[in-house]
Structure formats: C-alpha cells, structure tokens
Amino acid sequence: MSLWDKYSAVRSHSVLICSKLQKEDYVVQPVVDVSPPKWHLGHTTWFFETFILIPNAFAYQPFNPDYNYVFNSYYENIGARVIRTDRGNLSRPTVDEVFQYRAYVDEAMEKYLPGLTDPTVLELLELGLNHEQQHQELLWYDIKYILGHNPLFPEYAADNIESGLVNSAEGWADFNEGVYEIGYQGDGFHFDNELGRHKVYIQNFSISTRLVSNADYLEFIRAGGYQDFNLWHAEAWDWVNKNNITAPMYWYEVDGIWHRYSLSGLETLKPEEPVSHISYYEAAAFAQWKGMRLPTEFEWEVASVQLDWGKLWEWTESAYLPYPGFSKAAGALGEYNGKFMVNQKVLRGASVATPAGHGRNTYRNFFHPNLRWMFSGIRLSK
Amino acid sequence: MSLWDKYSAVRSHSVLICSKLQKEDYVVQPVVDVSPPKWHLGHTTWFFETFILIPNAFAYQPFNPDYNYVFNSYYENIGARVIRTDRGNLSRPTVDEVFQYRAYVDEAMEKYLPGLTDPTVLELLELGLNHEQQHQELLWYDIKYILGHNPLFPEYAADNIESGLVNSAEGWADFNEGVYEIGYQGDGFHFDNELGRHKVYIQNFSISTRLVSNADYLEFIRAGGYQDFNLWHAEAWDWVNKNNITAPMYWYEVDGIWHRYSLSGLETLKPEEPVSHISYYEAAAFAQWKGMRLPTEFEWEVASVQLDWGKLWEWTESAYLPYPGFSKAAGALGEYNGKFMVNQKVLRGASVATPAGHGRNTYRNFFHPNLRWMFSGIRLSK
Amino acid sequence: MSLWDKYSAVRSHSVLICSKLQKEDYVVQPVVDVSPPKWHLGHTTWFFETFILIPNAFAYQPFNPDYNYVFNSYYENIGARVIRTDRGNLSRPTVDEVFQYRAYVDEAMEKYLPGLTDPTVLELLELGLNHEQQHQELLWYDIKYILGHNPLFPEYAADNIESGLVNSAEGWADFNEGVYEIGYQGDGFHFDNELGRHKVYIQNFSISTRLVSNADYLEFIRAGGYQDFNLWHAEAWDWVNKNNITAPMYWYEVDGIWHRYSLSGLETLKPEEPVSHISYYEAAAFAQWKGMRLPTEFEWEVASVQLDWGKLWEWTESAYLPYPGFSKAAGALGEYNGKFMVNQKVLRGASVATPAGHGRNTYRNFFHPNLRWMFSGIRLSK
C-alpha cells in the first residue's frame, strides 16, 4: 500500500461520514465542545498543509493565507486563531470552498508523497492521519449532537454506526495482584502519552466482561439515583443541580416511555444495549450505587486481553497524568497531549465511532468529567 | 392593486434581499441580536400562518406543526419557543425547507386573500406586511453583521443600499417655542405606539440639517473622545471599557489608515458620508464633546418637515415611553410594542435599509442604548 | 444658626442612625447596591475633606492619604478607588478609625467654617450636607437590607422610622389639561437636575390621594399577578423568572400567613400600610392589572400640592432625562447627576427614611427599574 493509498483512504473516510449531511448541518456549533463539520474538514486539511506541505513541498503555495487563522485549533505556536466559541459564527468559507481546499491540498500531497523518505516527515504524516481519524470520531459526536438537539429530531441515516452497540455476555474476569507492565511497546504508531512503558503494582481485582446496560441504568434512575447526593462527588452534585440532569444525554421520557435519540432518530429505549453518552460523574455515581467502582486505567489495560471491547469509551477512575519519563516534543507538536494533563479523566477502549485500525489497548483517551456528548459508557470493577 | 399584489410585492422583497447569499450565510447567529436570515424568512411566514390562515382560512393545514416552536419570536401568548440565543444552533429546517414553507403559505394566502373583507383580518394583514418590512430591515443589519464580522470580510455585492449614504448640506433649522401636536393622525397604517395624537410644549431649538459625518467623528476619536470619561454616561463608560470600544462598529485602522466595512467589502473611510453604526452612548458622548445635545423625539417630529431624512435612524434623547392614552391590544398582538417600553431609546427617521413606503415622520423606532449593528447615526440639536 | 451648627446637626444625625448597630453590622455588603455603614460614614467625611478642606483650609493635613482610594465612590476625576463590589471585603479601616476620621475632619471644619464667606465654597458646603443627607437615607436602606437578609432576622429597634408608614384616605384628585411650569424656582438649595424651570403640556388626569396598600397588593398576588406575563414588560418578565420573584422584598409567607420584615423584626402583614420595597417593574405590572397607570413626574409635580406625601418614594412612568437647558458643572461635581441620565426611572416624593428638611416637590430621585431595597411605593393615575 503506497503512502498515497494510505493517505487517500483516511481522507476519503472523513468525506464519507459527512455524505448524508445537508449543507446547513456543516455550519452550526450548538455548544462550545461541538465544532461545525466543515471546520473539522478544514482543520484536518490545514494540519497537512501547515506541518507537511508548507515547510517541505517545493514551491507549494498555500490555498488561502487567511485559513491559518480560521482553521488553527489550539496551536499557540502557529499564531492567532478564531476563538473556539466563534467557530459556529462563520458562514464563510463555504462548504464548497472547504471541499475545494481539501482537493487542492490532496492534489499537492499526491505529488509530494511518492518522493517522501525523510523519517521526520513520515512521522508527521502518520501523526496527521491519526489526527484526522480522531476528528472523524469527533465528527460523529458533533453530527449526532447537532441533529439530536434539533427540535425536529432529524435522522442521520436508518443504517449507521449505532447498530454496533451490542452488549457482551455477563461475567467477571479476575486478576491477581502483582507487578505488571503498562504502556506502548512496539514499532507501530502511538501517541507520546502512551510512553514510557513502565511497571505498576496492581492489587487483586475483578472486572465485568459486560458494559452497564440501559436497563441497569434505568434501575438507578428509578431508585432515585439522581436525587441522592450521597452517591455523587461534590462537584458532580453541583453539576446535576445546575443543569437539571435527570438521565443520560439523548434520553427523553415521552408519555411515560423512555426514548433515546440515536442516529436513526428518536426510538424507544433498547434495554440490553450498553448505556451510552454518560459523564464520569454519572459513571462514578452509578458505581457507588452498585457498591462497586470504576477500574483504573492500569487494571483496564491488564484486563483488556480478556475484554471484548470497541463499543463505547469506558471511563476509568484514573486521572490523565504523564507516565514516568514522559516528555513532550518541542514546538507545535508538543502541544498535542501534554498540555491537557490536568483535570481530565482517562477513558480506555474505543467506540463504534472510532475508525477501523485507530484503536489500541494502550490508547489513552481523555475528557473532562462532566462531558458526555461522546460515545462513552460504564464498565464496573470491584 | 389587489391584496394579493400588495402581499406578493412585500413577500418577494424579502427573497430579493437574500438572493446574493450563500446557503451557509442563512444559518449563523454570531451574537444574540442577530438572527439567521432563514429564521427571518420562516418567522415572517409563521406570522401569516399563525395569525391569519390558521384562525381564518377554511380547512387550512399547517405546513409543519413543529414550526410554531421554531419560528415564534417572543409571543408568550402563542406558547413555547426556541430560545433566542439558540436560533443559530438549528441546521434544520434547511434553507430549501424554509423556502418551501414560504411557497406553501403564499399559495394558501393567494387562495384566501380574494375573499377577504373582514376588517379585523384586513388589519392583521396590514400588520403582517409591516412586520415583514421590519424584518427586511433587520435582514440587512444581520446580513451585514454576519459578513462584516467574518475574518475573510466577504462582500455582499458591489452595488448595494449603502450607496444611499449621502449627506445633506450643512445648516441649522430653527423653531420657536410653543405647543405642538405629536403622534399619528390619519387613515393609513401606523403602529399603536404612535397614538394618541397629543399636545406637547416645546422650547426654542435649532436642529442640524446635516448628519454628523465620518470626518466629524474622526475628529472626536483623534481628540481622545473614547478616553475622556467626562463625556460619557456612567453606564456608557462601563460599556466602553468592558468592550474596549475605540471606534464605531465596522471601523478598522489598517496600517494607520481608517477603513470601514460596507456591504461592498472593506474600503477606506469616506469622510463626507454620515457616520453610521453608532450607539446612543457614542452619539450622546459626541454631542457632549461638541457642547450640543441630541434632539428629543418631539423636536425631531416637529422639525421633520424641513429635514431630508431616510439615510440613518437618528438617536434621540427621548426614552421609549407610552404616549398619553396609549393602550395595548389584548392577546398576542398586544405584545408588539408596549412590553418594550422601558430602558430603550427612541430613534426617528428611516435608513437606507428601510423598505420603500415603510417610513413615516411619526414612526417610533427603539433600541437599547448600547446597540449599534443597525444603520444608526447622529443629528445634533442645540 | 451658624454654619457650624447647621453642619454639626447634619453630621450628628448620621451617627444617630448607626447608634443601634453592632460593630459587625458596619462592615458587610450583602449585595452590590448595599454599602457597609462604615463606608457611608467615611465617604461622606471624605467629601468634605476632598472638596472643602484640602483645597481651601490653610495647612490642612489629610487624615490618611490612602483614604482617598478607600472612600471615593464614583468620582473619576478624583482618581482610582476600591471597586464598588469590594467595599464589603475591607475590614480596615476599623469602625473606630472611621469615627476618628469623622472627628478629625469635623474638628477641622469647626475651625474653618466661621471664616467661610467664599460663595463657591458655601455652595459646596450645602451640597456636601445634602449629599450626607442622601447617604443618611441610603444608610436606612442598607441597614434594613443587612439585618433583613440575615437568617436570624434581628430587629434594629422596636421604635423606628417605619411607624410613619400610615396611609392617607382614599380619593382622586383631578387636573385639567394645559401648560404647566415644572422645575425648581427659588433661592433655596436644589440639585442641578431640577433645572431649568420650563413649561410642559399636560393632558387631563386623575391621581390617587392614597398609596397602594399591602391589602391591595396581596389581591394582585392572589390573582396570579406574578404568573401572568401579559402584565409585565418583557425585561420585567425576565427579571421575575430569573430571580423567582413572587412578592415584594421583605415579604415572607410563614405557615400560610404573610409576614413582612420591618426594622422592628418579622411581623404579620399590616393590610392598611402602603406597600413598600417595590420595583418599577412590579409597580407597572400592578397598575396594568388595575387597568390604570403610573403618573408621569410632571403630573406628580403639578398634583403634589394636593398630595400628602413623605411616606415612600413613588415610582413615575418618566425616564430620568435632562430638563431643557440642563448643563452639568465642570469637574468632579459635574458627575453628580448628569452621568446617570440613561436607563433609570424618576421617583418623586420622599420617604420615612428621608431626613427632615431634605425633600422638595421638585426633587427628582432616580433608580434602575429592577431595584427595590429602597423605601419605594405605588401611586396610581388614570
């Protein structure tokens, strides 16, 4: 498989995800965490233009010099940018212009890639492709949010990724205490936050082979879980009350029957499906109610060989912190992971929205504990 | 001219204003005061559907019952609605669907209007047309804001309404003190806030025949007007500092040369043009700096026969208050004007964005004193 | 009566108002509009020190140069100051130190006043005394707020100014339309905002000789007045909902019985007493519910000769605007009134908290329409 084939396969998948959207769906930003789909399409393109073509491709002319301002996300090293909350205020560049931008950059990449042998640039290329895959996952979250928070509840498509939300059989896997090795080892792609490979001491633990289901979670709701402060962290309790949280995101009680918005539209709750779109706060409160707990990310990594995973990102009890010996790269690429290592929680696994081939059992995803627009779920430990 | 011809002329003008937009321009809401153009097109249609067709047209079926929720603006009597700050979060209904909605309602109106004789409904029809004209003016403000706050500064069209921003000759018109009559009198259309016709006592005054120009205003800036708290109301001074205001909206200093964004794009400042997009706070500070003042709305109405007006809405010193004997209609239509009669200032005249035939010299426009995205300007009095 | 006697009478009244306070009561600022009593005592002293002693009294040494920073209220011309919201964060200067400051300045004034003949300084002296009287009124508002919002509901004193809240007999006074003269005329003290004396045309009107009572207002509550949006201005309705307003300030329903906190403590509602601590928003909604309206400040001034007033400041429909020919003084004293002439409403009359001799029937008090910690009430007009 040539570099171009590999590049082109990833790039076309982003376009495929958006293929069922109306032009208007590409533009809006209903909350700060959601970016307009056209922004994702532009930003991932900007990454290749800024970090590969401009510094390396002979005589490359940027498509539009103003796009650096429009499509930079958070790279302070690269200069000023549209503030994040303003992304949904930009009607221009239009969707057509963003697709022209993609075609222009792809054409330049098609010319550039055959001669590419510089290992530093090859590494950047691989990072750029993984970066685009991360935005593909975000595209699913954001598209679902945009459609699922519209009062008309439009469907994305009858057949979609959520059909993959099938639970595993009930059971517990047990592990003995001892010293285990954690972190990425090998020659494949990985992020800097998966290094260095290091030893940890883990106590005896058991971990569920099955994710918490909608039916399980409904019990928690019916038992008054959202009203019992004893189950919640102090900050979580503030969050519940300030936002009037009474159910997972996308759950709606209509005439006494619980529904869930999926990419197929509003439908009655499927009891066996794993519960999704859950914040850490809710995951921890549910575990507390069950008299159990969430696994640490180390337990999870050790157990992962016995788990059937890939449906939902699973909250862990672990804070997102550097591994021993972690160091970040110089310049803009050093901003990729390290600067987020405070006040976030690690999630492990992958989800139905994760592009094929993107996951690993050493992969460390991370989100703030109150967020739940991503495909997140709960696995219990004890 | 038949009712349908009259209706159809107003309706098609809204579409004409939007004809140069890209689909994406219809969707965004960069600040709370700006509504997405597609919302204006839907809301004005909803007005006719809700107040005329549903209660009166035989066997009329609403286009989509959910649209009442989507397109109600502020009529508490009509039920729940999308909160104002969320209008820009809605990608659906699409622009095409909004145009289908317009066509559907227009077709029903075409059938309904020939038989219409009920004076109450005729009054509602006229209100609906004037209401749509008011939104045509807002469409201009909002389109300009959306394009003019985009970092790419796209032009709307080379030839546009702003070519009408031509100033009158310098001079002062003088009036003697005495009792004058104020308010609407006649058989034509007028809003409830222009009634009742009543007497006021006015002192001697002079009023400028010319609006304050960009050149005049630039002098104020260069004299440090935005830095001298003595010129400003206390609330205005807070506003200046909190928002770092240093020039009118749409003014940009580029390499030492002042530019102004107009619907033709970014261009160097035209000194003779009347200064536009000015808040009351700025208008009052400018007048204070000149040792003059703004006219009251009564002075303005008396003087209007001698003024050449229609370029910019002119701030007055008058607060927006009920005239003696004012009473509001029952139900939803009573929400049109009366409930805004606190904390706003009256503007008189009309602007280049005002649809032909919509203005009157008794017309009372009103805005909060900090706003300036509308076509507003300054006329001095002494 | 010597200047010193006059000065001394006003100054000692401020101390008398505070005489029943605990030291802790002098310090707190529960909301931004309420200032700590020790701040009032210091600020009124600072006024005499800054505007009279420092520029005029031979060899006067300021008590403490840092006090200019601590006790300036809003005079931009006088330099930097503690921001208003921080007044309650200052434990120092202590109450004892503030009283020492008062004694020090009073002693200097006692030496200075006998030789004072300069008319400009005499004017400043009179302004300073009227300024202190205004703060005496604010002291009552603020003390009541501090005690009345404490969960222990401490009484100020069994016998206090609220015993003056006795209503007048029911009746209507009628006036004929015509030209009337408005504004201050004479040689006595008056504020710049009461000038210039000018003619206004007033339509026929009737004004109630009695203030709206607690019993009247209770009817409004029981009729669902706080739940009917048709009665409220749009901004008022937002205010009601955002702040969960369901009754006047200081009203508490305990076991089904309405109570009111007065300076004597919590007591059952007195039906005949005029309703107090009412915002403009509530006053206007009540008037709307009665099918009546509030008087304008001009009607009020014309009618005042037939009214028995002095219990509560009465909201008018008039916005606080400059009279024809109004001009403000240069420098700091010009900041006294003019810079507040936007977004506020005029109140007329006086209240049980107004110091004897401070009121006039041309006096223009003003507050934002949402405020109600002052002794304000409702008089109807039609």
Added chain:
Amino acid sequence: MSLWDKYSAVRSHSVLICSKLQKEDYVVQPVVDVSPPKWHLGHTTWFFETFILIPNAFAYQPFNPDYNYVFNSYYENIGARVIRTDRGNLSRPTVDEVFQYRAYVDEAMEKYLPGLTDPTVLELLELGLNHEQQHQELLWYDIKYILGHNPLFPEYAADNIESGLVNSAEGWADFNEGVYEIGYQGDGFHFDNELGRHKVYIQNFSISTRLVSNADYLEFIRAGGYQDFNLWHAEAWDWVNKNNITAPMYWYEVDGIWHRYSLSGLETLKPEEPVSHISYYEAAAFAQWKGMRLPTEFEWEVASVQLDWGKLWEWTESAYLPYPGFSKAAGALGEYNGKFMVNQKVLRGASVATPAGHGRNTYRNFFHPNLRWMFSGIRLSK
C-alpha cells in the same frame, strides 16, 4: 492527659490565632474560598455540638437552633445551610455571640467528656479535634488573605508563623526503583483517605532536599516564564491570561523592587526564603522551565524520611484519588473526604500554619490546581 485537657488545648489554640484581630476582621469574606474567621470559630463548635453533644449528651439543649443553618459547611446530610458565598454577608451572630457559643459548647463538653467511653464517640471526638486543627490552618490562610488584600496592608503581628519559612540546604536524595508500601499504618489518628496501606511500584527518582526559593522563582519571572505558553498546561494558560497573573500571590513590584506581603506587613523579598503561595499551575510551569518535574505523592512519601519538611505544603503531580480499597463511612462523616476526589491535586508535607502534632508523612492534603492562598510551595523531582 485527660480528654478534656486534650480538647481544651486544641480549642484554645483557635482563639489564640484570632487574638490579634480587630472585630471587623472576623466578618469579611473577600473571595469565596476565604471564610470569615468568626465563621470558622462557629463552624468548628457546631461540629462538636452536632455530632457529639446533640446525639449523645443527656438533656443537652442546642445553643441556638438557627445556628445549624448558619454554621453547617457542606454536610448535605445535615440539612439546608447558608450558601458558601454568603458567609461574608452575615453581620450576625456577632463575634461576641460566637464566643458565647464556644463557651456554652465547651462547658457542655467539659461535663460530658469525663464519662465518655463509647469508642464511636471517641473516634468522633478525635475527628472533631483534627477538624478544628484543619480550620486553624485555614484561619491563617484566611486572615492573611483578608489583611493582605486590604489596600492599607495592615500587619497581623511583627512576630508570627512566617518566621519559620527557612529553607534547607541544597541537595538531591536518590531512590531506587522497586515496590514500596504506601498509606497509613498504625494505631494513631488518620483520615480515611490515607487507607488502605498498599503496594506501589516506583521508578528510579531523585528529589530535591530544598524547596524552590524566591530567588529561583524570580529568575523564572525574569526569563519570561509567565509569557511563554509552552511551559503551561492549556487550562493554566487560560488562568494566567484571564486573571493577569504575573507573580505569586502577595508579590508586589514597587518602584522596581519586589516586595512580599507577610503577616508582618509589606517587606522586600527575601531571596533565600522558599517561594510560597504558589498554584499547582505555577509549580508545574516552573518545573517545566527547569526541565524537571514535580514528585508524585508516592515518591514523596517514600522520600519523606530523608526530607526536612513542615514549611510549606508541596504540590505533587498526583491527582487526589481513592487508594485501593478505599471506602467512605455512611452518613455525614462519609462526606469528609471521598466526595472531593475529582479535579484536585494532592499536596504533601505540612506548613508553618499547620498546628503542632497535626501532620504525618501519609497525610494527603488536596486543593484545586488554581488555588494559592494557602501556604504552598514547590519541591522538584527528576
């Protein structure tokens, strides 16, 4: 030492800390994290009354039933309470009343303690005393904040706890990788968050024997540390910019010379003193600038036998999380630690403000990463 002697020794220390305050200093709350000293004195008393006397002491009558509302801090199980931001709005109960409350409860405790043998209550007693010691430390923080943020910069006392801020000699202690035991072991008092004792695997590390000094930190400032985003976490960079942070809390540059407010007043910076009042954000940025890092709490605990500690709480890289097997008690006492185990960082050691006998090398203090009003400092690791 009898129970009463032990109780009485702790209780009188709280009073001693406050002995140099003016009455006004007891009342104010300049920011939400700072509580008024009188609130601390009341709240610690309320703890004994609520958890020991009311449920256990025969015929005990609460001092004032309303005090439960006033002095509950965050115990949801105990009922409604004054919201935290309102503590500084309460002038009552007065300082004298709070001291009467202390005396009343102490007298009841003096009667109750001699007969106390119930182990559950003995445990509560010990918790109550440790709780009061924690508030003694907070009293120092809050008193310093109240005085040090007053524009008059009053001193607390010439001789005070800050004289203990003496640094140790420079050096590094090295440790070998391996399995270590962490957590409290023994029969003494400890908090639930120090359990269970468990094994961790630690990599080779070196830890400084000396805290970062004012001189070290000044170098960081002079090198532009507060302007270089590469050194900061993303959230930290937002915090720096939003709050205009350019130096540690209590540092002031006066005429080009750096000063620091200590409890002795404003004085020139002492270069050798350990830098204090530092947020985690600043500690991490400083470490990044030095090319080093902060220790984990496990490294710290292992190294502690070789460290001379007790000057400042030392930020660690560890998030505040439950140890393996952690479980919280039922009811109100279960709210003591567990509910704060999200979004906070662990600090280890003790400070000059920690009461004698209160610290332990397994003690886990915790604060949000942006806070710095406590006596916190930096120890580097590599």
